[in-house]
Amino acid sequence: MDLIHRISRQFEDSARIKLEALEALAAPIAGAVEIMIGSLLNNGKILACGNGGSAADAQHFAAELVNRFEMERPPLAAIALTTDTSTLTSIANDYDFTQVFSKQVRALGHPGDVLLAISTSGNSPNVIEAIAAAREREMRVIALTGNDGGQIGALLDDGDVHLCVPAQRTARIQEVHLLTLHCLCDGIDCLLLGVEDQ
Structure with a gap:
């Protein structure tokens, strides 16, 4: 097996998918930034x-x-619902794994907050419940x-x-998801800080 060739194909495939996604995602990402900013500026938070x-x-x-992305700014309210092992395991044990996020959303979420729901397949039962x-x-x-x-x-x-x-491949979807999240962070920072396009 020619590993160098295989690795090169991975890079090329990732770059191609990202460029294809740009056309489909640029406007919705901008819309998502506006929604997140609206929530954060009104004392809301983002649950992910x-x-x-x-x-x-x-x-x-x-x-x-x-913490921060690439620019200095005040901390912004965001909580990952994936980190508290005691909460996750107690809900999964006492109820069902499909409820590990939804119970947290009901406990922590308020009108005006935003849920960032991530699922490469779009079919994750616990994300659907959230x-x-x-x-x-x-x-x-x-x-x-x-x-x-x-x-x-x-x-x-x-x-x-x-x-x-x-895209169909999970790895490629995840790579674009990460880029999308960075675009969201950058957009939030730019709007909050009044940064002009460079």
Whole structure:
């Protein structure tokens, strides 16, 4: 096996998918930034959830907001619902794993908050339940999915934002999700700090 060739193909494939996603996602990402800024400026917060690599993405995003991304600014309110092992395991043990995020949304979410729901397939049952809980709490939903958006794509309302990566491979979807999260962070910082386009 020619590993160098295989690695080169991975890079080329990732770059191609990102460029293809740009056309589909640029406007919805901008819309998601506006929703998040609106919430944060009105004392709202962003709750983020996902499974596996998407859980890591949720934590990454929350860390960038609470700490900082690339510019100095005050901390912003964001919570990853994937980090508290006592809460996660107690809910999974006493109820069901499908409720590990939804119970937290019901406990922590308020009208005007935003749920960042991440699922590469768009079919993660516990993320779907979190979206239902966000509806109950009068929260907006920003969903990161892939392929055809799965069940999550069909659940979203007009006031929500669907960031669906036009790819089938999980790795490629995750790579675009990470870039999308960085675009969200950058957009939030630029709008908050009044940064002009460079």
